[in-house]
Amino acid sequence: MESTTPWTLGKPTRSPFAVPSGLSGRLAGRIMLWTNRQQELLGLLDVREGEQVLEVGYGPGGLIRLLRRTPARRICGVDPSPQMRDLAARPHRAEIAAGRIDLRLGTAERTGFADAEFDCVVSVNNVAIWPDLRAGLGEMHRVTRTGGRVLIAWHGGTRPSRIARGLVLPPDQTARIEQELRDLFSAVTRHETTTLTVWSAVR
Ligand SMILES: C[S@@+](CC[C@H](N)C(=O)[O-])C[C@H]1O[C@@H](n2cnc3c(N)ncnc32)[C@H](O)[C@@H]1O
Known part of the structure; x- marks a missing residue:
């Protein structure tokens, strides 16, 4: 099982939800x-015809399945877990072969994509796991074109599930996410969906 040191914890975790691997990682996926439940994010993302979208930390690929139904020209993703890459890629063999979907190994801090490559960059239930918040947001800023949109979502919202209630971040940590976003982006706005707290921002 792999370990990582999230900035929100300040100590290593071996949670199978943090970097899924092995049998417990498969179960977590x-x-x-x-x-x-991420359908509500699509409205906030508002993906338009021909856009290129990046998901950071796609996990088992729930949002990739939803993005596939948008008019995006290209849907890319990075996640450090080879197991999650296999799981997320499984339903999309044809579109991966055609180049519309591109799921890679990588991290929020180091996506491997080019400067300003994306119109829209999104990360769900992932930001609190990053080892370095500033490095992750800085990388999202780098790969988003000027005027492009960034969405960061974490467990919360108006009706979080019983399990997710224990994962809601304390106010000082949500304030830090918001402040670091304001340092880098413009038009930073906080939204509450049913199960997620979401920050949207413009590069
Ligand atoms: C709790 S899961 C969420 C997955 C997916 N976004 C979802 O909502 O179903 C967290 C994911 O973040 C990935 N992850 C861990 N560290 C990461 C990092 N530094 N950068 C990007 N993704 C990371 C893990 O491999 C895992 O797939």
Whole structure:
């Protein structure tokens, strides 16, 4: 099982939800697919015809499945877990072969994509796991074109599930996310969906 040191914890975690691997990682991936409700994000993302979208930390690929139904020209993703890459890629063989979907190994801090490559960059239930918040947001800023949109979402919202209630971040940590976004982006706005607290920002 892999470990990582999230900035929100300040100590290593071996949670199978943080960097899924092995049997427990496979189970965590299935649970995320069953339980994560991310349809409401599509309205906030507002993906337009021909856009290029990047998801940071796609996990088992629940949002990739939803993005596939938008008019995006290209849907890319990075996640450090090879197991999650396999799980997320499984339903999309044809579109991966055609180049519309491109799921890579990588991290929020180091996506491997070019400057200003994306119109829209999104990360769900991922920001609190990064080892370095500033480095992750800085990388999202780098790969987003001027005028492009960034969306960061974490467990919260108006009706979080019983399990997710324990994952809601304390006010000092949500304030830090918001402040670091304001340092880098413009038009930073906070939204509450049913199960997520979401920050939208413009590069
Ligand atoms: C709780 S899961 C969420 C997955 C997916 N976004 C969802 O909502 O179903 C967290 C994911 O973040 C990935 N992850 C861990 N550290 C990361 C990092 N530094 N950068 C990007 N992704 C990371 C893990 O491999 C895992 O797939």
